[in-house]
Amino acid sequence: MASRRGIRVVATNEKNIDKPEFAGDYVLKRVVLINHVGFKVDVKHIMLELNIYESIYKNAVTGSIVIADEGNQIARMSIQGLERIAFHLKTPGVAYGKEDVVDASEETGEPYHIYKISDRKQLNRGIMSYTLHFASREFMRNMRTKVSQAYDGKYDRAVIDIMKDKDYLDSRKKLHYEPTGNANKIVVPNLPPFDAIDMIAQKSIAEKSKGVGYYFYETTGGYYFRSWQSMITNQGNFARPPRQQFYYQPLKMGSHSNATKKKDGTKQDKVEREYESVEAYEFVNNFHDVAANTALGTYGHRVISHNLFDKSYNISDYNFHDEFLDTPHTDTINDGKNKFPISNTPVDFDNRDNVSSYAESRVSLQTTAPFLHNKDVGKYGLEPLQDGLKTGERVSQQNQVVHGTALKLIIKGQSYIQAGDLITFSLADVNSANTENPNDPRFSGNYVITKIRHQVIKDAYRMVLECAKDSVATSYGELGDGYNGADAGFAMNIHTANKSSLELEEIDGDIYT
Numbered sequence: 001m002a003s004r005r006g007i008r009v010v011a012t013n014e015k016n017i018d019k020p021e022f023a024g025d026y027v028l029k030r031v032v033l034i035n036h037v038g039f040k041v042d043v044k045h046i047m048l049e050l051n052i053y054e055s056i057y058k059n060a061v062t063g064s065i066v067i068a069d070e071g072n073q074i075a076r077m078s079i080q081g082l083e084r085i086a087f088h089l090k091t092p093g094v095a096y097g098k099e100d101v102v103d104a105s106e107e108t109g110e111p112y113h114i115y116k117i118s119d120r121k122q123l124n125r126g127i128m129s130y131t132l133h134f135a136s137r138e139f140m141r142n143m144r145t146k147v148s149q150a151y152d153g154k155y156d157r158a159v160i161d162i163m164k165d166k167d168y169l170d171s172r173k174k175l176h177y178e179p180t181g182n183a184n185k186i187v188v189p190n191l192p193p194f195d196a197i198d199m200i201a202q203k204s205i206a207e208k209s210k211g212v213g214y215y216f217y218e219t220t221g222g223y224y225f226r227s228w229q230s231m232i233t234n235q236g237n238f239a240r241p242p243r244q245q246f247y248y249q250p251l252k253m254g255s256h257s258n259a260t261k262k263k264d265g266t267k268q269d270k271v272e273r274e275y276e277s278v279e280a281y282e283f284v285n286n287f288h289d290v291a292a293n294t295a296l297g298t299y300g301h302r303v304i305s306h307n308l309f310d311k312s313y314n315i316s317d318y319n320f321h322d323e324f325l326d327t328p329h330t331d332t333i334n335d336g337k338n339k340f341p342i343s344n345t346p347v348d349f350d351n352r353d354n355v356s357s358y359a360e361s362r363v364s365l366q367t368t369a370p371f372l373h374n375k376d377v378g379k380y381g382l383e384p385l386q387d388g389l390k391t392g393e394r395v396s397q398q399n400q401v402v403h404g405t406a407l408k409l410i411i412k413g414q415s416y417i418q419a420g421d422l423i424t425f426s427l428a429d430v431n432s433a434n435t436e437n438p439n440d441p442r443f444s445g446n447y448v449i450t451k452i453r454h455q456v457i458k459d460a461y462r463m464v465l466e467c468a469k470d471s472v473a474t475s476y477g478e479l480g481d482g483y484n485g486a487d488a489g490f491a492m493n494i495h496t497a498n499k500s501s502l503e504l505e506e507i508d509g510d511i512y513t
Helices: 137-144 155-164 193-203 228-232 270-276 290-296 320-326 384-402
Strands: 031-034 040-042 047-055 062-069 084-089 112-124 127-135 147-154 175-177 183-191 214-219 222-227 244-248 280-285 300-307 313-319 363-368 405-412 422-427 445-457 460-469
Touching: 047 084, 047 214, 062 112, 112 137, 137 193, 147 155, 155 175, 155 183, 155 193, 155 222, 183 193, 193 214, 222 228, 228 445, 244 270, 270 405, 290 384, 300 384, 313 320, 313 384, 320 384, 363 384, 422 460
Parallel strands: 175 222, 244 422, 300 363
Antiparallel strands: 031 040, 031 084, 047 062, 047 445, 062 127, 084 112, 112 127, 147 183, 214 222, 280 405, 300 313, 405 460, 422 445, 445 460
16 A cells, blocks of 8 residues: 555564464464453553463462553553453464463453562663563462361362362362372361362372372463373373473484474474474483482381371381382383483492482381271371381482472473473484484483473563473493393492401500401
8 A cells, every 4th residue: 555655555464373483483462451440451562571480399370571661551550469461372383272372361261360560660761660470360369268178088089179169269270180099088277278289289199100199280271180100191001192302403404313204294394393492401400419319218218107096106118229110200101121310239338238228318207197087097098007108109209300300491482381291302412423322311301391481572482491300211221331230139339448347546546457
């Protein structure tokens, strides 16, 4: 079209929502701020940065939005921490289900609640910046309500009741839950709903995978109540397909045989390859801290259970290497090999003991009270003598996740990726002479996403992932020289002593042996 002065005006093309123009492309039409009386304003044009945080360690999604305000919206909207923020963020070109997008819209989702304003400062004349902090509705309900009630039956049903109870969380979101295999009566003593569910999660045992201890967390796709093993497997026994595969190499340009082909045999385009490429990575913790994990009871743990009913006690010793294959781990589903994150070789001279042989590395005392609710069961709703071993398993598994291999990845934004998803990371072996295995034999393989930061700045949508694994990609026993394999039992002890006993020396005296 032409203006009165003869200048041609070209209409702006609308964003293609069916295909990403570049890796990191996104669709975010509006960011609507709704004040406490219902007045609405679209702040997308003054938004500098949008961050959304989710984690398997957190009970609610949180986030922040940085505003550069030149219209004094903070005064016009009477912003005070009672507002809502509504938006709909997605990656173009995905076969979307409701959980593949970040849907906080009024129409189809649930807006987030603003609870704090911070970092307010004047950038220059007429422009002010500040940060609005927001969280899901359940985050605020948790602080405003308390649970004081008894629940009898399977633990997952108690969690469902707390989630839907109008006096507690009153959540309208989808709850993805893994059925528990244990049941008991549990009394919640006037706790916030999140604390009540976390207390139940600590006692929950998966019905199929037998994992001890659950995670209760929120993602952009809803709520989850599940075990670590559920993030790795389907039905407790079958490998869960990775949500995405990632590579660290220059745009993954044909370096692997599967780099240019998708599962259906068609070729990837440049944008698809870039979505699988990692911009940067960092191992937050790339080796087990053996000293810390020893003290925390990851490898060996003696649990003394005091029976309050008959005044007896039972001692249970947890051994990491003996129990490792009883539950699934990130790299053990497709084969039954012992892919221990730490080998079972002897750790001292003159004996054959490994790190798991020292049960007294951590000693815990717990109480168990059978017949407390007229049932001969312990704290896990099982036979009381199992309490000690189940506590050892739970503590070890949690430590393996929190204090094991932790990886941070920076990738292009993909709205369908959530905390708790399983991914595959292919890290090229730094040994260029290694032609047999192009990937790092330890730190490639499967990871579970534990934390996500969605970050939208101007035209770029990025994600920062924190991931964890509780095994290694290739067994130490398969590669170790001079070692007879992970199942060798009493492996060769490489530690030797040059003295046979303690040497004594009296101060200002003679040497005695």
